[in-house]
Amino acid sequence: MGHPNMTVPYEPPQWNSAPAWKLPGWGEPVMVASILIASMVFNRRRGFRILDRRRRRRDGLLDDEPDSARSSDDLLTRDQMLANESDDDVSAETLSTVKNAPKKRRCCGTVLYTPNTSRFADHFHSRIMQKFPFLMEMFYWIITFAFYRISKILSQAVFSKTGIWEIAMDHGLAILEFEQFSWLSFVWPVHERDVQQWFMHGHQSLLTILNRSYALIHIPGTVGFLGWYYYVAPSFNTFAVVRRTMTLTNFLAFTIFIFYPCMPPRLLPPEYGFLDSVGRNNGQSVWMEGKYVNSLAAMPSMHFAYAFSIGCVMMYHSGIFRRTLEPGEIRKSKLWVTFYVWFGLFYPLFILVTIVATANHYYLDACVGFLVTIIGFLCNRVFLVFLPLEDLLLWCLRLEKPVPSTADGARRSIRA
Template sequence: MGDRTVAEWEGRQRKAAPPPGAGTSVRGHVGPFLLARLRRPRRPRFWFEILLIAVSYWTYSLIRNAVPEQRAEALRNADWLWRLENHLGIAVEDSVNHALNSATWLIVGMNYYYATLHFVVTLGVLVWLYRSHPGRYTAARLALFATTAVALLGYYLFPLAPPRLMNGGGFIDTVVVHQTWGSMASGDLKHMSNQYAAMPSMHIGWSLWCGLTLYALARVPWVRVLGLLYPLATLSVIVATANHFWLDAVGGMLCLSFGFATARLWYGALPYTLPRAAGAPALLPAKV
């Protein structure tokens, strides 16, 4: 994807803007002008971004864990979802879980993957965007934040037990069996996290955001390939460790679609089509 310059972007805005004195008052221009300033991608400030990300994740975790653990309803929903997947012919999570659990080295690695890369890779991509694509950073960050925010509605409206907690599901909790710390919702750490917030999967929402960002903006071919493989590997991990159903991943993708739609509405363009350098205005709303 070629980089757009600020000059090219501003040229598009001038062409789209109405000519001066086109029958509108000064007051009529104030609203669009202020809105345009708010929507203008700016160079992010390091300490503000660190504080914003820390506060946002703390708030997300607080709200997620404050959602009542509706165990009975979560288990009923899990049974319903499992029946639905069987009806659709995609209920193979138990087979994947048991097959990969037999390879101890692999499943232990997946446990640690589940616990760490979810945060490490996402933060790494945010830092890379901040340094290399400042003009696209705020829009991409908005897409990620909006994705995470809408996921909270899913946790509240549709409490869902992960496969490993189903009654009679036959799934293996790989963290418990192999005594690793591969999940905040297993073992000694289970009291620190809402165990019935499996739908949607933010492991998928965040990893797909990372993958699309790397594929769209990275210039090194192998990095772009890794961007495509990362969400696929994450999907394998969340299923193999019995932390999610396939359809939880679909929920994560829908949340990401909402996130990108939010960024598109606010900035007038998808994050990856904005100029690489900061300072170009976003698209102004069309005149009626």
């Protein structure tokens, strides 16, 4: 159950801080939906009219290129798709002359030809997608949330006989014991309980800020970041790397949630000295409690994983560590460089303090969150193997994938 030296005498806390805001159950979902809709509108394709098909050729968006290459994640060009073509089933000469020729995809060392959806470019729902290309990103994150929901169900099924609550508590106590008594204990000289107690004694006004930040920044902030970076990223490829990295980080973390349920410190028995500062007085967030939330998913910390990802993107976006910029990208002013660097450093540290001070995560949770983010970045291109499935899905829906509007604003300002 845990090392006996980890327990402390329990005393009822004297609260001077405020918990998280007690919002109605629909409040936070409406907030996130509003951010998504605002991102969709803000990233719309200017000058493109859904009902005016005569503008198609002039806009140069829904053209007659046989492979609709610009609509894929890699924004493959027609020449790239036909390069090094052998005399397999379809020759390069044939593909280059046939209208709506199949797309050429490489998957697991195999060349696949998938249906080309450019013939559906004039369909009404395709034109809606062309006008609001961020809808595609919203679709990806709906899939991610669905997998998160499944992770809770699967974890409960895996531990249905042994009791998931007891297993999760054992895992939480094992993490505490590892941090405090293993040979790596020097990495964490200040225990999580001591951090929370520092805020509890004389600094509860700061704890109020952390309580409300924990509930309201994680999901709305991350969604808002994705909408913002979709617009300002120097290219869609750069944005796609960030999106794939965060998505793979999610999937790796969700897999750990299934097989290693872990109780956060705030849910441990009171003799271990942790307080639920966020949830007291029923000040819960819809993202922390409810049938759609896995409350035994402390390991790894997705709060820190997201914050670390966002921090790295901010550092990259500043351009300070890059000798050469991407095509069309311009150097930022010293004021903006300072802001991006400062934010890139401050935000992950702020979230780390928040998750520890509010007893929602252990130090080790943040460390593993850091590791899964690094793995997600190094292996993010693994998602490209799903492009053939995406092509088939779009074909079934009679839908042409939209051309991303990323960096359109920057290109307009350069032309001006």
